[in-house]
Amino acid sequence: MDFIRTALLAPLEQLGVQIVAVLPNILASIIIVGVGFVGAWGLGHLVERVLRVVRLDQLCDRLGVNSVLGRGGVKADPSYLVGRAAYWAVVLFAVIAGLGALNLQPINHFAQSLLAYIPHVLIAGIILVAGYLLSNFVSQGVLIAAVNAGLPPARLIANLSRWGVQLFTLAMALEELGIAASVVVVGFGITFGGVVFATCLAFGLGAKDIAKDYLERTLSTRGRDQSPDDLHHL
Amino acid sequence: MGSDQVVSSHPQPVSSSVPLTAETEARLQSVNEAEILVGIPSYNNVDTIGHVVRAVSAGLAKYFPGHRAVLVNSDGGSTDGTAEAVSQVVVDYGALLISDQQNPLQKIITPYQGIPGKGSAFRTIFEIARRVNAKACAVVDSDLRSITPEWIELLLRPILEEGYDYVAPYYLRHKYDGTITNSVVYPLTRALYGQRIRQPVGGDFGFSGRLTEHYLDQHVWGSDVAQFGVDIWMTTEAVASGARVCQSFLGAKIHNPKDPSSDLSAMLMQVLGAVFTLMESHYGVWSNVQGSSAVKLYGFQYEVGVEPINVNVERMIALFRQGLIDLEPIWEQALGRDIVSQLNSLRSVSASDFRITDDLWVRVVYEAALAYHDRRIPREHLIKSLTPLYLGRTATFVLETQGLTTMEAEERVEQLCRVFELNKSYLIERWKPERQ
Secondary structure: OHHHHHHHHHHHHHHHHHHHHHHHHHHHHHHHHHHHHHHHHHHHHHHHHHHHHOOHHHHHHHHOHHHHHHHOOOOOOHHHHHHHHHHHHHHHHHHHHHHHHOOOHHHHHHHHHHHHHHHHHHHHHHHHHHHHHHHHHHHHHHHHHHHHOOOOOHHHHHHHHHHHHHHHHHHHHHHHHOOOHHHHHHHHHHHHHHHHHHHHHHHHHHOHHHHHHHHHHHHOHHHHHOOOOOOOOO | OOEEEEEOOOOOOOOOOOOOOHHHHHHHHHHOOOOEEEEEEEOOOOOOHHHHHHHHHHHHHHHOOOOOEEEEEEEOOOOOOHHHHHHOOOOOOOOOOOOOOOOOEEEEEEEOOOOOOHHHHHHHHHHHHHHOOOOEEEEOOOOEOOOOHHHHHHHHHHHHHHOOOEEEEEEEOOOOOOHHHHHHHHHHHHHHHOEEOOOOOOOOEEEEHHHHHHHHHOOOOOOHHHOOOHHHHHHHHHHHOOOOEEEEEEEEOOEOOOOOOOOHHHHHHHHHHHHHHHHHHOHHHHOOOOOOEEOOEEOOOOOOOOOOOOOOHHHHHHHHHHHHHHOHHHHHHHHOHHHHHHHHOOOOOOHHHOOOOHHHHHHHHHHHHHHHHHOOOOHHHHHHHOHHHHHHHHHHHHHHHOOOOHHHHHHHHHHHHHHHHHOHHHHHHHOOHHHO
């Protein structure tokens, strides 16, 4: 009888005590995750509705975001995508908070490091989106200015400006994420310096006459006198 | 006519709707009231402003000897001695056969405050006009070489004696002079507001004290109007507010060449941006206007040979074609595929057959106004991307009018204006006023 008590019932009793001790944490975790899912569903829909009211889709259409999404095989509109992103962000937070509520040492460590990294991911995402929009804006402005100046490689100049901004943005985002930070900085420096150097060489060797002519026209008053038009536009 | 002046400096805010310097305030106290005010905005115009001030002084003495008059130089911080040149001007009235000097001309030389630009200079002139209770005002550019005393009479007398509120200038110009005015600003303004004001961005205007009050009450002084869009803004506000408007024939306008660094697309941005922005604020006015009516023209009209103008049509067409290749996606987004496909038919035609027809050009301008209103692409990009299109249209005008006299070319401009008026319903039907 003693054997049964010590060999079977005691461990079972101990297990029961442990389960009873952990049970509130599990319950709390389930509640947190459940509420998180409901909250995520509500917030996701709210964000989507608000963005539709403020016409985010039309704005993205004008900025060329929709066409890029389409080219990438994404058929959903930006309002829906941002709503889904909000949903999954809340779900992620709820799951991490739920795991934290279990109060288990390894899971706590994991949750804390994951939480600490999330702001970096968000900032990197914002940098990438802002950089993409800025690169579109800058390259469009450069293209128009280059065409108005009558420069034949207008598209090339505009594309270079777009890639420059995007490269710079990518380097910033990777540095924010802490992914091979020193390699990114050095790599960006080498690539950017290389592009500038190559452009200078190409311009100096291949188009030195155009450069000479341009500088003469710009810097000397003699060039102005040879202007092809003397229209007064206003 | 003697002169009495003060040069004020170091702007200090004082209690008025438009800040004036303490010296200007003190000067206003001594001037008290004036029936006539002539304003001259300036910035580093020492070479020409002396001539302008002499012409204004002689004009006031000759044609308005019985009126109290004040001359205001609103300066943007010139460093070349412009203010001193204004204060030191001496007019030999005897040589001009002017003897009846009843009132000495008062001069106020003041720096303006606010965003640097012609509009801010005008705002200070308007404020001084309000403070001295001027009945009739005129503004003239400080870089004019062809201004005569008669300009002052022509700009002020319709206000003082005929009851007009606004006098627009009418210059004698070469057929290729003022191509933005001829191809867009005049036809569009005329079709929108129904008044045939030939030079809506002339630069030299007359206006009444009532209109000055209206100008000062508008909340535009932090916008582009404060810089360079003020000329078209003054004309449009006058017409849209229902003011009585006339024109005065001033002869040829010869002035110093503009700053060479100011490029064509920047010029288009200033003028077209102002026209399109004003369309938004005056939708209620222009959407109810049909056709147009002639505007009374004062002054003795004459024709003389004007300086020939060199035009490089091939270069314009080449720039248009480069725009067609490189800017096609932007034009499609802003103006629509239909217009771009019509423009594409001009890719391979020879230079002599190159034509952007009136109908197509009107569609381009109206669609650009709609794109500006709907913000289809960033507004500055939209207007600057129109530069090659404008050059293509200018090339068309040159090709169509080479060999024609100025009067015959003028008839060609009138023909374009009629197409603008006929197609106005296109604009009204597509304009979405609820977005204002």
